[in-house]
Amino acid sequence: MRMIDYFDRGARIAHDRPCMIAGDVEKTYAHVAARTHAIANLLIADGFAAGAHGAVLSGNAMVAFEAVLGILRADGVWAMANNRASVAENADLFDLLDVDTLFVHSEVAGRIAAFRAGCPRIRRYIALDRPFPEADFFLEDRVVADGAAAPQRRTGAPDELGFLANTGGTTGRSKGVMLSNGNWQALVSSLVASMPMKVPPVNLVAAPMTHAAGPLALASMALGGTVVILPKFDPADVIAAIERHRVTYMFLPPTAIYMLLAHPGVERADFSSLEYISYAGAPMSLDRLKEAIRIFGPVMNASFGQTEAPMCVTAMPPHEHLNAEGELAHPGSCGRPNLLSIVEIMDDEGHILPPGERGEIVVRGPLVMAGYYKNRQATAEVSTFGWHHTGDIGVRDEHGWFYVVDRKKDMIISGGFNVYPAEVEKALLAHEAVQDCAVIGIPDEKWGEAVIAFVEPRAGAQCDLADLMMFARDALGPVKTPKRIEQVESLPRTNAGKVSRAELRKPYWVQAGKVI
Template structure:
């Protein structure tokens, strides 16, 4: 397009700036930096195994050479199906170093689900833990383009990761040259509203994300720090540990696959852990388990939680037990967590005039948040709308999915699908997912507001409220509550507790009491899973339940 600034027929630069390629750091360089500066320092711990930065860097070089020898090149996708382990963590850096794209799965997904990810990503190679032979079989059946499979541990479906590393030990590998928009990671969404989509993360974007996390979430992090992993490395925890590597802070894995709270606190004491990445449900487990008092956790500076806001009553218990170490961030995988932050200083341990109840914090450094109406216009302070975001942490788009990209962006803003408002000081408040809101008698109901009120009841540990069809009101609320151990409470008592605390149209029609709420592989309570469980128990539709109980 000619802007009239150059010769006729030439592509004139805007503002006199000549476009050029934007070369950026290959993300694997953060591991090389750690190995150069602290070669003999421990970088990774898993059970009795400790690995130094120099050793990990050499192993990554060897795996990079091994993948290259098998025809994997820059831009190729490598599917990784594995529980948390050293090899999985290294595979991320090997893919980055090669210029290939890391495609981690949620290891709890079924073989057919993983086979779908293989075809959707166009993967050409697979690294798979030996515990998942059925996943390899499904992938080979559905994705014949995958001709290379490497096994983590002894397995019949391919050469072992260790043998590949041993065969290429000592290889001198030069990281691939990359530009800002070169993809490095396909971050698959959870798929709670349909098939998972591959959010394309790039080298340039992730370089910004590392800097932003260090600036906003963990200021002052150095090689003297240590980070405990209590979530799958395939998603948010993987990004968190990539950030740790950029400061040569050691990564510590739980020894066993099953989450053991006492073991987590023992590791915090043993390794003087300074930060960990969690979701609210895991933080709640850590704080309310008796082992929290059995081990020294005074080394903790940052307990970072994301994935969902933490209910106020849970916040207060965590602050009372751990001190002012909580850090909340709000952000989707598509924005790699970089939307808002609520640092320790803004986590008030007691209710009072300084408390901003329900906020998820303010805009992250270098990011802009806007609350928009359905046409994309900015809402006034305190008006509810969709939370939209712009900035360098926003992903490049969904891979091979133009329809999803068209729906996700409007006027350059990424649409989160979350509803909320912003106060006059710029603090953001999440009302809920747009899909969680329901309309009862013509009035909008945002479940989170009612959930917060219910959780103030001392007998309750967890609550989920969702809207269900109703022939009279259009939709009504249903609450599913989990009582605390040894607590006794009834549906009538809880409805009476809510009466007068929220408008009557917001009151749930029914309250169900369960032993536990279903959770995703990342420890999050999802309304889709709660709805499915209600249907499986025969508790939907509500009209039929009321008729049965009449």
């Protein structure tokens, strides 16, 4: 099956149901299906070959989703692109991924000149939302709504390339992650198995569609679900959308959940329609998780995955979050392996480790990528011993529950001891004055690396740093307690919204003449 075939399944069972809602605009599956055929026919007439790579540079918008579906309908490969990345990052990515056609939102129209200079492989620039001179033409000026079906030009075989994602380039140039039709089938199947829906989902897209929220929205369309699109995450808008549209499902990173919990109107809101709130991308504070369950209800769904094995390698659905006494049943766990994933803990020599021992989380199964685009060496390096290596340190217990300790590259060696930033961050997040935090290691003559923490206070709160230091020492002991804690107004974040430890580390290590 092709990725577009999953959308078509939804369109068949939900022909007259709303497919997408943005503001006051609502489009049915019948309308959106017709648009996908029209956009695909435009692309094909314009010379877009079967298997060519198409990208959409836009924030959350209905027309952006239509363009993605049009690329897939034309039997192209969707190359995911982030409109919040820098011009240089995007130019490098488009060149790496051999993008042929780029749909561009007017908000980033000014970047096209740089792309024309740096991305000679891009053949066509299409204005997405309104005419502007930098593009070759405006989508609505060329698309023909004549009801003609687009031809199928690829077989939909499991090993055919479906979409290309990228690793973000936090350790150098981004790598293109090849995800096949088979990977998409495994992803949709794992999502449906781990989160069975009582009714057709109403999926709120408030996180960027350029990351996990985009593919998750497309997956919900296979069930005939309605996708409610917000242009950006805003706690008040999220609450209003949940109440207005009776939202049943949404994905948010932990940081966004913290912001939602801190909003003054959250205690009075009606969240009774929610079935699932998926959280992933970073460990979640246990205190905030308890607060989320109290406010939103028993709807929290944990998962672990990465671009190379997307979104649901493991899962802990809502009913497994709490025990019979109403307490967290598996505090800090990211769940157990999904039906289509084999997950283990491995040491550096390739030995599978028993329960209770820390090592790298490794994965096998149809969810694992086909490889890195045009990078056999990197593919081989991440696939040693016949497993996909996630780069995450973790541990599993005797019942098969997995716990992510931290990223392998973020581990701090201080005084000969291994210190994992996530453990320290979890302790600090338990303090009532802390909204978010980040822990890094910096060069130190005595300790090799010294542990320091940056904390972002809750709205209206002021952190007493001495009190916070004592709080941390009681929870962590002397070795893992930060040598210094600094309060900041806001923490640096990646384009995906995650706290960027790399950005915090940079000035300290550059000053020491090193880059890590």
